Amino acid sequence: EILWREWEDFSAQPDAQGLEAGDGPQFQFTVMSYNILAQDLMQQSSELYMHCHPDILNWNYRFANLMQEFQHWDPDILCLQEVQEDHYWEQLEPSLR
Secondary structure (H helix, E strand, C coil), X not given: CCCCCXXXXXXXCCCCCCCCCCCCCCCCCCEEEEECCCHHHHHHCHHHHCCCCHHHHCHHHHHHHHHHHHXXXXXXXXXXXXXXXXXXXXXXXXXXX
16 A cells, blocks of 8 residues: 655645735745654554555665655755654764754
């Protein structure tokens, strides 16, 4: 079974204050929020991922794909959840710097 992500695009949503484009100063930026799924947590609950081929659960495979995703979307602000500390300091922080 293939699981697809569903992205939500809020760029066409009206401003919370009801302003139309051009009504005042605007500052545009992009935000990406991503649950990394810490490798340690995934391995502790491996029964949740039995539907996934073991090769795609490998951290090196996932890291390369995560970096591709981040580079593709190039967000101004990147929020990451469930980041494993050693992965952050050894790979994510240097790569995102």
